[in-house]
Amino acid sequence: MSQATAVEQARSAPGAEPGRAILEIDNLQTHFFTSAGVVRAVDGVSYAVRSGETLGVVGESGCGKSVTALSILRLVADPPGRIVGGTIRFAGNNLLDLSESEMEGIRGNDISMIFQEPMTSLNPLMTVGRQISEAIALHRGLSRRDARDQAVEMLRRVHIPEPERRVDAYPHQLSGGMRQRAMIAMAVSCDPKVLIADEPTTALDVTIQAQILDLMRELQDRLATAIMLITHDMGVVAENADRVVVMYAGRKVEEASAEALFEQPGHPYTKGLLGSIPNLEVAAHTGARRPRLNEIKGMVPSLADLPRGCTFAPRCAFATAECEAASPPLFQHRAGHWIACWHADRLLDGAT
Amino acid sequence: MTALLEVRGLKKHFPIHKGVFSHVSGYVYAVDGVSLHIDRGETLGLVGESGCGKSTVGRTLLKLLEPTEGRILANGDDITDLDAAQMLPYRRQMQMIYQDPYASLNPRMSAGDIVGEPLTIHRVGAPRERRERVAHLFDRVGLRPEAMTAFPHEFSGGQRQRIGIARALALNPELIVGDEPVSALDVSIQAQIINLLMDLQDEFKLSYLFVAHDLAVVEHISDRVAVMYLGRIVETTDKTSLFEMPLHPYTEALLSAVPIPKASAKTRKRVILTGDVPSPINPPPGCHFHARCPYAMARCRHEVPLFREVKPRHWAACHLHDGGVKFPLAAPAGA
Numbered sequence: 001m002s003q004a005t006a007v008e009q010a011r012s013a014p015g016a017e018p019g020r021a022i023l024e025i026d027n028l029q030t031h032f033f034t035s036a037g038v039v040r041a042v043d044g045v046s047y048a049v050r051s052g053e054t055l056g057v058v059g060e061s062g063c064g065k066s067v068t069a070l071s072i073l074r075l076v077a078d079p080p081g082r083i084v085g086g087t088i089r090f091a092g093n094n095l096l097d098l099s100e101s102e103m104e105g106i107r108g109n110d111i112s113m114i115f116q117e118p119m120t121s122l123n124p125l126m127t128v129g130r131q132i133s134e135a136i137a138l139h140r141g142l143s144r145r146d147a148r149d150q151a152v153e154m155l156r157r158v159h160i161p162e163p164e165r166r167v168d169a170y171p172h173q174l175s176g177g178m179r180q181r182a183m184i185a186m187a188v189s190c191d192p193k194v195l196i197a198d199e200p201t202t203a204l205d206v207t208i209q210a211q212i213l214d215l216m217r218e219l220q221d222r223l224a225t226a227i228m229l230i231t232h233d234m235g236v237v238a239e240n241a242d243r244v245v246v247m248y249a250g251r252k253v254e255e256a257s258a259e260a261l262f263e264q265p266g267h268p269y270t271k272g273l274l275g276s277i278p279n280l281e282v283a284a285h286t287g288a289r290r291p292r293l294n295e296i297k298g299m300v301p302s303l304a305d306l307p308r309g310c311t312f313a314p315r316c317a318f319a320t321a322e323c324e325a326a327s328p329p330l331f332q333h334r335a336g337h338w339i340a341c342w343h344a345d346r347l348l349d350g351a352t
Numbered sequence: 353m354t355a356l357l358e359v360r361g362l363k364k365h366f367p368i369h370k371g372v373f374s375h376v377s378g379y380v381y382a383v384d385g386v387s388l389h390i391d392r393g394e395t396l397g398l399v400g401e402s403g404c405g406k407s408t409v410g411r412t413l414l415k416l417l418e419p420t421e422g423r424i425l426a427n428g429d430d431i432t433d434l435d436a437a438q439m440l441p442y443r444r445q446m447q448m449i450y451q452d453p454y455a456s457l458n459p460r461m462s463a464g465d466i467v468g469e470p471l472t473i474h475r476v477g478a479p480r481e482r483r484e485r486v487a488h489l490f491d492r493v494g495l496r497p498e499a500m501t502a503f504p505h506e507f508s509g510g511q512r513q514r515i516g517i518a519r520a521l522a523l524n525p526e527l528i529v530g531d532e533p534v535s536a537l538d539v540s541i542q543a544q545i546i547n548l549l550m551d552l553q554d555e556f557k558l559s560y561l562f563v564a565h566d567l568a569v570v571e572h573i574s575d576r577v578a579v580m581y582l583g584r585i586v587e588t589t590d591k592t593s594l595f596e597m598p599l600h601p602y603t604e605a606l607l608s609a610v611p612i613p614k615a616s617a618k619t620r621k622r623v624i625l626t627g628d629v630p631s632p633i634n635p636p637p638g639c640h641f642h643a644r645c646p647y648a649m650a651r652c653r654h655e656v657p658l659f660r661e662v663k664p665r666h667w668a669a670c671h672l673h674d675g676g677v678k679f680p681l682a683a684p685a686g687a
Contacts, residue, residue, distance in 0.1 A: 060538040175628045205401035205565065207625045210609035214624055232539065235568075235611025239618055262615040276543035278572035280610050284595030290550060290572065293543035299508055300538075 021048040022226050023072070023111070023194050028086035030064075030071045033079060037304040041067040043250035044086070049194060054220065054227040056241030056258065058234065058273075062300055064250040065230045069196045073113060074103050090194070109139040112187040116199035118179035122171040128155070128182040129167030132189055139190045154185040158215055177208035181215065188219055195220075198230045213240055234277055238262055243336075246270045249311040250303055252330065256337040266339035266348050268316045272296040310342070318343045354428035355389035356559050357413060357446070357527055362386045362422035364405075364412045368633065381632050382408040384583035386422075387659070390527065395553065395560040397574030397591070399567055399606075401629055404580045410529045410563045414446050415439060444474055447520035451532035453512030457504040463515050464490075464500030470522040489518040493548060510541035517548065521556070529561045534569060546573060567610045571595065579603045582640040583632055585659065589666035597679050599668040601645045604681055639671070647672060647681060 030042040042064040049055045057065045070076045071083050074095065088095040090111065095103070115121040123131055132154055133147035142150065148167065155163035158181040171179055180200065187195055197216065201209035213236065220227055229241055237244055237258065244261045246254040246269065254267040265271040275294030283290075298315040301307055307314055313323040322342050330340045333348060341347070362383055370377035382405045390396045400406045411417045413424055415431065424432045426442050434442070447470075450456035457466055468486045471477065477485065487497040493514040504512055513533065520528050530549070534542040550573065552558060564570050570577055571591050578588040579602065587600040598604040608623040625644045630636055636643055642652040652671055659669040662677055672678045 060540060177628055205629070206567070206609040207401065207605055208628065209611075210622060210624050211626075214622075233611060234539075234613035235617070238613045238615065239611045239620070258618075259615045262613065273539060274613060276540050277613055278546070278568040279614070280568040280571055280595070280607070280612055283568060283571035284592050286572075292547045292550070293572070295543040295547055296540035297544075299510065299541070 020051050022051050022090070023228075024048040024087075024089045025068065025072070026087045026089070028068060028071055028088065029084045030067050030076055030081060031084050032081045034304070039303045040250050040306065041081070041303055042071060043306075045247070045250070045252050046086075047245045047252060047255060049226045049228050051193070051226050052220070052224040053242045054229050054240055056237035056244040057228060057230045057247065058232065058237050058244060059247035060232055060273075060300060062249075062303065063247040064303075065247050066198050068247075069113065069198050069228065069230055072196065073107050073111060075107075105139070108135045108187075108192075109190045110192055111194040111196065112190070112192040113196040113198065114180070114183050114187045114200050116202050118176070118183045118203075119171060122179060122183060124171050127168050127170055128174070128186075129169075132167075132182070132186045135186055136189050150189070151185075154189045155182065157188075157219075158182070158185045160185070176204055177211060180204060180208075180212050184212070184215065184219070188223065188225070191223055192225060194226045194228065196228045196230070199232070200229070201236065202231070202233070209236075216240075234274060246273075249301055249306060251311065251340065252338075253312065253340045254338065255330075260334070260337050264348060266333055266337060266344045267312075267341050268318050268343070268347060269296070269312050271347065272315075310340075318346065355425070356392050356427065357561075358389040358425040359409075359413050360387050360423045360425075362409065362412060362424070363420045364408050364417060365420045378633055381583050381635055383412060383419075384632075384635070386580075386583075386585050388578055388585065388588065390559050390561055392526070392559055393553075393557050394575045395562055395573055397570035397577040398561060398563045398580060399565065399570045399577060400580035401565060403582075403629060403632060405583045405632065406563045406565075406580050407531050409580070410448070410531050410561060413561070414443075414448060414529055416448070440474070444523045445526045447523065447525040447528050449513075449516050449520050449528060449530040449533045451535055453509055453516050453536065454504075456516055457512060459504050462501050462503055463495075463507070466504070466515060467500075467518045467522055470519060474523060476523065485522070486518075489521055492521070492552075493518045494544075508541075509537055510544060513537065513545050514548070517545075517552070521552065524556070525558070527559045527561065529563065531563045532565065533562075535564060535566065542569070549573065567606060579606065582630060582635050584640060584669065585667075586641065586670070587666075587668045589663075593663075593666050597663075597666075598681070599662050599666060599673060599677070599679065600641075600670050601647050601672070601681055602641050605644075605646075639669070 026046045028042050028045045032039040032041055045068055059065045072088055083096060129148060129151045132151040136142055136150050137147040152163045152167050155166055160166050160178060160181050174182060201212050204212060231237060241258045243257050245252055248269050254270050265274055276296060296315055301311055309325050310323040310328055313319040328340045328342045330338045332338050333344055363385055364383040365379040365381055367376040368378045386409055398406045398409060412419050423430055431442055464486050467489055468482050471482045471485060486500060490497045490500060495511060495514050534545050537545060562570060562573050574591055577591050577594050578585045581602050587603045598607055605623045605625045627644050638654045639652045639657050642648040657669045657671045659667055662668045662673045672681060
């Protein structure tokens, strides 16, 4: 326990509220054993989520952000996937040591998850009320009738109009935004301590996305839930996360407070990613000569055949022989700002 | 000056068939009276949420779908009623890039044959010249000419989109309609494709109709932007005015809902709309937006607002501006 406290202190920024780390992932390795070889989807990732905070986890397709989340709940399909190393500590226990039935007591209860596409993660043959009350009945031991009343209450809490009627609706009878609300209702029905949201708004239109993110903030304020917000959208992260973890090719390349990350990105990949997104404000004020977006050349490497050394080196403008020789460890450059890059100092100096 | 392409009062209604005799039980009013024009060398962005009809506009104005009503003019010629054979010379001038590079390339054709197919159909040049042209196009969009013999599944998403772009360029068109051309791509690849599209525009003096839901991308690539809501255009102007002075409440809400990737974004004031986009099968009467509009008045419920030039070169369809331009929209009436 004392060791955990030390880690936590080292990570918290001075002046920042030292929230308690509720979930700590340490050197997690999740690999997939396929005919094409071993795919190192998660390759030694560590980060912690604190009570009441929103941790943004960003990266492009295949960077391992979703597999990390599935590993936390031990939902990685085996075979072909297997957690081959590391620990995931929640409330003093290593989740990887728990039995399947102990895990069932945690899933949907202490740690719950919402997915990108509510149409595929809700059961189309069950009313949303049944699906919400199933979790409540299972974890809280309520009778069916009480659980149903509780489900109506949950639907009201996520601002679904006419909850008494909608509790009997099937998923296809709801709009995309309503379905996502129903899924959130299900996820928070047992007051989870950690909510993992995997691209919760990616399938939604922006005006509906704004509603859903607003709802998540409201629930967090009330329940002090720790939220792990997994997304590819830097804008969503900027507006919602307190701290951010940036992942690339199965590894964490940067971790910082949201302010520090957007003001002074320290990893060339983060910097490149930020430069490659059109910014609405800037875009609106550039005239006929539009600036080119800062593209990151090339593509994400195959996870079955990662380059030696820094996996980002082949795409990186800062890369030197050093980068190709050895993989850079994570250094703490400022309090709470961790970067895995041999040239982070150069980048940070250039940014100021 | 005649516009490169112009549509007036364009409507596209899809019948809904029901029952054993598949009688028509209703219509999806996908496009319900859209007028717009695209000038030479410019990019018009068409933005809106799913189901607003923006893709249908793109397809209908290339006559890939027959319009229900309205006129389509290419270089001033009315092409609305032309048949497929008569359309051929016009088709050379107007090409399309699709959203999903996985679904829009024939998996049984090599990449080279896909890009060369428009040349074959329009009988351009001898086979050898075609091959050279295809190789040149591959080079121009950033693909290795050796890749001509590969099949679509051998390419990544970004590379497939490059194949789609090369195919669209094959006939040297004047206008390219891009239907969400970068939406399926990761951000770092998205930037590569956006840059490529802008470079090609400079090089070949292309005009684009850029249909997308991502307002930041649309603002980046466009000169002018048209905002669509439920089958109608609610606002059109140059991109700076649209951002600085949105004159339609829907545009205002859309701008405010787009998350901005910078540290100060958390403190931004937001307009959060209530409710969902209504169905285009049964659109609300009056202004289509009234049920979600924070400024809706009694007349908005039954009276369709005219799409008119509220300020010079700034068109909007909203009753708020009837007594003169009202900006910001939230200001009390008469202020």
